[in-house]
Amino acid sequence: MTIRLRNTVDGWGATARWLHWLIAALVLVQFVIGSVAEEMTLTPAKLDLFVWHKSIGVSVLLLAVIRLSWRLGNPPPALPDGTREWERKLAATAHWVLYALIFAVPLSGWWVSDASRVPFKAFFLVPMPDFIATDRSLQEAAAEVHEVLTMTLLIVIVGHVVAALRHHFLLHDDVLRRMLTGRRNRDQS
Numbered sequence: 001m002t003i004r005l006r007n008t009v010d011g012w013g014a015t016a017r018w019l020h021w022l023i024a025a026l027v028l029v030q031f032v033i034g035s036v037a038e039e040m041t042l043t044p045a046k047l048d049l050f051v052w053h054k055s056i057g058v059s060v061l062l063l064a065v066i067r068l069s070w071r072l073g074n075p076p077p078a079l080p081d082g083t084r085e086w087e088r089k090l091a092a093t094a095h096w097v098l099y100a101l102i103f104a105v106p107l108s109g110w111w112v113s114d115a116s117r118v119p120f121k122a123f124f125l126v127p128m129p130d131f132i133a134t135d136r137s138l139q140e141a142a143a144e145v146h147e148v149l150t151m152t153l154l155i156v157i158v159g160h161v162v163a164a165l166r167h168h169f170l171l172h173d174d175v176l177r178r179m180l181t182g183r184r185n186r187d188q189s
C-alpha cells in the first residue's frame with residue numbers, strides 16, 4: 001500500500017490527517033494540564049506542570065503554522081453529494097474558526113506567560129523570547145482572554161465532534177472515515 005501525502009478530490013492525504021489528529025490530541029491534553037495546573041497550590045510541581053503546558057502549547061502553535069501552510073496549498077476533498085448549502089457554509093465557518101483558535105489560544109497563553117515574571121524555557125531547555133515587561137494587571141487581562149478563548153475552542157470542538165458523529169452514525173457517509181483512514185468506503189471493497 002502506498003502512502004498518499006496530498007489530498008485528492010475524494011480523500012484526505014496522510015499529512016492533513018496526521019496533523020489533524022496530532023493537534024486534536026495535544027489540544028485535549030492541554031485542556032487537562034491547564035485546568036489541573038491552575039487548581040494546584042503554588043509548589044515546584046505546579047510550576048513544572050505549567051512548563052509542560054506552555055511547551056506543548058507552543059508546539060501546537062508551530063504545528064498550526066505547518067498545518068495552515070499545507071492546507072493553503074492542498075484543497076480539501078469535496079463534501080458528499082447532496083450536502084446542503086447551509087451545511088457547507090456552517091462546516092467551512094466552523095473549520096476556519098478552529099484554525100483561527102489553534103493560533104489564538106496558544107498566542108494568548110504565551111501573552112499571559114510573557115507578562116508574568118516567570119521566565120519560560122520550552123521543555124526546560126529552550127529560552128523563549130520575552131517581548132513585554134512584567135506587568136501584573138496585563139497578565140490578569142491576558143489570563144481572562146486565554147480563558148475566554150479556551151472555552152470558545154471547547155464549545156466549537158464539541159459542535160465539531162457532534163457534526164462528525166452525525167455524519168457517521170446518522171447520515172452514514174464517509175466524512176469521519178476518510179479523516180481517520182484517508183479512504184472512502186468504496187475504495188475498501
Ligand code: HEM
Pocket residue numbers: 020023024025027028071076079091095096098099102157160161164165175176177179
Ligand atoms: C482539538 C480538536 C480538533 C480541532 C482543532 C479540529 C480541527 C479541524 C479542522 C480545522 C478541520 C478542517 C480541515 C480543513 O478543511 O483543512 C477538521 C476536519 C475534520 N475533523 Fe476535526 N478537529 C478536532 C477534533 C476532531 C475530532 C475529535 C473529530 C472526530 C470525532 C474530528 C473530526 C473531523 C472530521 C471528520 C473532519 C473532516 C471534515 C471534512 O471532510 O470536511 N475532529 N477538523
Ligand code: HEM
Pocket residue numbers: 026027030031032034035038053054055056057058060102105106107108109110111112113143146147148150151
Ligand atoms: C492549544 C493550546 C492551549 C490550550 C488548549 C490551553 C488551555 C488552557 C486551560 C484550559 C487553562 C486553564 C483555564 C484557563 O485559564 O483557561 C490554561 C491556563 C493557562 N495557560 Fe494555557 N492553553 C494553551 C496554550 C498555552 C500556551 C502556549 C501558554 C504559554 C506559553 C499557556 C499558558 C497558560 C497559563 C500561564 C495559564 C494560567 C492562566 C491563569 O493564570 O489564569 N497556555 N490554558
